[in-house]
Amino acid sequence: MSTIRIRKISITDLDTDAVVNAANEGLWAGGGVCGAIFRAAGHDRLEEACRKIGHCDTGSAVITPGFGLKAKYVIHAVGPRWKDGKHGESKLLYGAYYRSLELAVENGCRSIGFPLISAGIFGYPVKLAWEKAFDACRDFLDQHPKKSLDIIFAVLNDEMMDAGYEAIMHSRACKYKIAERDDWKTEKMPEKRDSFIFRRHFTPEQMAMLRRGNIPKEMEDKWFWYMEGNTLYAHRSWTGFCIFQVEFKPDDNHFVTVNRDPEQYTCQDTSEDARQLNKLLDWWTKEQYDYYNEWLDETVDALNRAGKIPE
Numbered sequence: 297m298s299t300i301r302i303r304k305i306s307i308t309d310l311d312t313d314a315v316v317n318a319a320n321e322g323l324w325a326g327g328g329v330c331g332a333i334f335r336a337a338g339h340d341r342l343e344e345a346c347r348k349i350g351h352c353d354t355g356s357a358v359i360t361p362g363f364g365l366k367a368k369y370v371i372h373a374v375g376p377r378w379k380d381g382k383h384g385e386s387k388l389l390y391g392a393y394y395r396s397l398e399l400a401v402e403n404g405c406r407s408i409g410f411p412l413i414s415a416g417i418f419g420y421p422v423k424l425a426w427e428k429a430f431d432a433c434r435d436f437l438d439q440h441p442k443k444s445l446d447i448i449f450a451v452l453n454d455e456m457m458d459a460g461y462e463a464i465m466h467s468r469a470c471k472y473k474i475a476e477r478d479d480w481k482t483e484k485m486p487e488k489r490d491s492f493i494f495r496r497h498f499t500p501e502q503m504a505m506l507r508r509g510n511i512p513k514e515m516e517d518k519w520f521w522y523m524e525g526n527t528l529y530a531h532r533s534w535t536g537f538c539i540f541q542v543e544f545k546p547d548d549n550h551f552v553t554v555n556r557d558p559e560q561y562t563c564q565d566t567s568e569d570a571r572q573l574n575k576l577l578d579w580w581t582k583e584q585y586d587y588y589n590e591w592l593d594e595t596v597d598a599l600n601r602a603g604k605i606p607e
Contacts, residue, residue, distance in 0.1 A: 307450040308336035313405035319372035355391035375414030393432035426463035434469035475509025502581035
């Protein structure tokens with residue numbers, strides 16, 4: 297299962313299988329991202345590897361070892377310099393991303409870290425740069441459904457990260473976005489809480505669906521959930537209240553913390569909590585989360601328990 301994430305981190309600190317260098321056609325060491333990658337990899341060794349390749353066309357990419365980096369490979373992608381958007385910049389930027397992803401998969405990579413190519417000294421407008429980056433990533437992942445590739449965009453400031461979040465949530469690449477704590481306005485689990493052991497086995501595929509999380513997109517989409525480590529946090533989307541925290545255990549005896557503030561969550565019985573949580577997890581581990589029918593199911597269930605639907 298492939299994913300896309302945006303992280304506030306230096307690209308040289310990523311431990312992905314490959315990182316992408318925002319390169320120039322001559323593959324020389326430069327400033328910004330390029331300079332940082334050369335320094336972290338070891339300038340002389342990376343320069344020698346690039347010298348042997350010699351050249352890379354704009355809109356394409358080449359690959360070298362990562363040397364001193366955590367990443368095994370450096371993929372040198374040459375994005376276009378922005379002129380006015382009428383000189384093929386969009387096609388060239390798309391090509392730089394797409395060829396980078398091809399090289400990653402051809403070399404057995406399961407994860408890759410990108411900067412926002414061309415958005416620095418090459419002057420590509422940030423909003424347009426994000427949109428084209430996500431277009432290329434979405435197309436590649438859609439066209440290679442049997443490949444599993446984790447894509448991370450490394451940015452250095454909140455402004456760039458916010459622009460990325462805005463762009464991905466309005467693009468068709470949002471289906472690959474991993475939900476994270478900061479994606480939604482949430483409240484912490486209150487002091488009034490209870491806990492119980494929840495016994496259920498999850499397949500690797502089901503755990504992968506849970507790790508993807510859910511960022512609500514419609515009014516009927518009532519749950520925001522995400523995972524940090526082995527713990528799932530489930531929040532009501534309308535209020536942000538945290539209702540369940542599920543700490544997954546390898547022996548299938550999972551530890552659940554549940555909200556007991558009556559103003560936030562009305563259930564006060566752990567057996568009923570377990571029943572509701574089990575139904576939610578049935579929905580959340582499907583290949584495609586159907587939030588609308590989950591909402592209908594939950595609504596009918598609540599009416600039944602309240603005796604408002606006759607037998």
